Amino acid sequence: MIHPVAVIGAGPFGLSTAAHLRARGIPVRVFGEPMVSWRDHMPEGMLLKSTPAASSIDAPQRGHNLVDYCDAAGIPRLVTDEDIIPVETFIGYGEWFQQKLVPELERVRVVSVDRKSGPGGQGGRSGGGFEIKLDSGELFTARAVVVATGLSGLAHLPVELRGAAADGPTPTGPVSHSSQHHDLSRFAGKELVVVGAGQSALETAALAAEAGAQVRVVSRGRGRVAFGAPPWEQPKLRPESPFGRAWSLWALSYYPQPYRHLPAEARHYLVRRVLGPLGAWWLRDRFEGKVGVREVARIVRAEAQDAHPVLTVQTLGGRTEELSADHVIAATGYRVGIAAMDFLGHELRTQLAVSRGTPKLGAGYRSSVPGLYFTGLPAAASYGPVMRFVCGTEFASPRLAKHLAAAHG
Structure with a gap:
């Protein structure tokens, strides 16, 4: 019996990988709700920071990029760097891609993944593969597993904010994470503090202000509030990349392969700082003019007083001050951690080689456990910042599918 490959996740990386595996004739089962993180965990009215050139999901055949979707949907083409993509359009594109290339998607949740013992106790081609349990109650064997769960379960709340969120960040508590808000109109008439200085923080703040909230952004340390240059002001004598004109961005976009050979400290630093x-x-x-900005050296702690958050901050001048609000949204990004991927069995997690909590990946996006692959954000520490973005599918998906076909064909 030929067991299928299990792809866990139905966002851009999961769908792209599944499409490439199917094109190679490899039996595959794909699990998850299509584009769920984009649909449920991004704010209504959001616009993508990525340009159209950086926003196509890689497919094994022509006719499935963002422009093709625009043509099929009868909407204006998104082509130039000055064209801005509404999140609703991108979600529609991902769902169209799924219907065209991954029609057999199963909208069920994977409960657990464990090694299935075989000859020599090894999975993969020479052993028993993996035992997959679904929330439908089904149990089946997969010869390989691709983890493409995106941002799910990886929202990061800095330790200094946890004092006001004893039970974790919640939309109705004193402190939440930006991924927990789809409709920001609930903050109309409220005082809101948004912690962070990246696109997520600034756009969340702008959308909340447009919805009637009184908003302040608190940026910490080196995270100064700044905006990129418009396309017509980009340097002309540097190579183009999906993220702008710069030699470093060009190299990271088109040559991720050597990245995994850098020292671990350099790899993790670049993932944090490049395209920061x-x-x-x-x-x-x-x-x-619509959102207040408070730049501080650091947040010392956060407390909840009468169900309202109070931040104690150290100013750039070294003084200590308190900032209060009706609610704090932590737009503080995501942290990859194997521990958060609790669908992976305990024994499997302990067998994985990791670097600062992220899986150490070799050629073809394989992990140290034969037959177990990671793509998307969990692969960024091995293949670079491009893996944080949709355009990373162009590099990752064909290489992962090719390696899996060779190793488990």
């Missing part, structure tokens, strides 16, 4: 906190050029006019 910076607002989109088109957001500046909606932000400046």
